[in-house]
Amino acid sequence: MFQNKTLIVDHVKKYATIYLFMLVLFLTGVIFGAIIVNSMNVIQKQDLFFYLERFFEKIAGSQEIDNGEIFKNSFFYHAKYLLLLFILGLSVIGLPIVWVLLFLKGLVVGFSVGFIVNQLGFKGLFLASLSIAPQNLVVIPIYLIAGSLSMIFSLTLLNKLFSRRLSRPIMQPLSQYTIVFTLLLAGALLAALMEAYVSNEAMEALIRSFYKQ
Numbered sequence: 001m002f003q004n005k006t007l008i009v010d011h012v013k014k015y016a017t018i019y020l021f022m023l024v025l026f027l028t029g030v031i032f033g034a035i036i037v038n039s040m041n042v043i044q045k046q047d048l049f050f051y052l053e054r055f056f057e058k059i060a061g062s063q064e065i066d067n068g069e070i071f072k073n074s075f076f077y078h079a080k081y082l083l084l085l086f087i088l089g090l091s092v093i094g095l096p097i098v099w100v101l102l103f104l105k106g107l108v109v110g111f112s113v114g115f116i117v118n119q120l121g122f123k124g125l126f127l128a129s130l131s132i133a134p135q136n137l138v139v140i141p142i143y144l145i146a147g148s149l150s151m152i153f154s155l156t157l158l159n160k161l162f163s164r165r166l167s168r169p170i171m172q173p174l175s176q177y178t179i180v181f182t183l184l185l186a187g188a189l190l191a192a193l194m195e196a197y198v199s200n201e202a203m204e205a206l207i208r209s210f211y212k213q
Contacts (some may be wrong), residue, residue, distance in 0.1 A: 015152055022102055022148045029106020037114035049119050051167040059207045071196035072196075078188035079089050079093030080137060082146050086181045092157050102147045108138060110190070123210060131203035143189045145180075 012019065040048075059065070085101065088094030113132055115122040156173055 004033045018151055019144070019148045022144050022151070025099055026101050026106040026144060029103040030110035033107040033110025033112070034114040034175070036111055037118050045119065045200065048115065050149050058100065058209070059204050060210070065200060067196045067200060070200055071192050074135070074195045075189055075192035078192060079185060080183055082181060082188060085146045085150045089153040089177065092154050092161075094153045095151060098147050102120070102143065105143055109140070127203065127206055130206055131199050133192045134199045138194060139191040140188060142184050142191065146184050149177060149180060
């Protein structure tokens with residue numbers, strides 16, 4: 001166990017620049033998402049909020065949301081996202097798409113939180129904290145790690161393609177790459193459970209409390 005911990009620490013130190021790059025890329029997406037919200041005109045915000053308000057009214061009207069369906073949809077979404085990052089890491093030429101996917105993930109989070117807070121103020125901040133934050137505290141690190149590993153593996157393959165020196169076989173890093181992505185998939189399962197049975201329940205209770213006031 002101690003040896004595994006040492007290997008992880010050494011790996012993070014070795015590729016710290018890549019992990020930092022992915023974090024900055026994600027945060028840049030978050031910032032751009034918030035900027036998009038602020039750049040929208042009043043009519044655009046009203047149109048978008050109209051659909052959001054109808055969703056709130058359905059929940060306030062005691063319409064139940066199937067937690068099982070949310071769990072299934074959430075897990076398959078994360079699984080497809082991770083599978084895509086995994087495949088892009090194997091392709092080498094897919095590396096720019098990995099960057100785009102991480103940026104877009106940040107953009108969606110930044111826009112979602114920014115729009116809710118912009119329209120609902122303090123209530124929106126509270127709602128975002130309960131409905132968006134919990135699962136994202138798990139899934140965002142998973143995406144950052146997956147994107148970083150995808151980039152690292154792509155660069156490893158690229159180095160082997162252009163290097164004339166004899167190097168170790170690719171099967172060992174490939175097996176490690178696959179194992180880590182399998183663990184990340186298990187983490188995505190936890191995030192989906194949190195979204196379905198923690199965030200969703202908290203969101204429904206909070207929205208109903210808003211409409212009772």
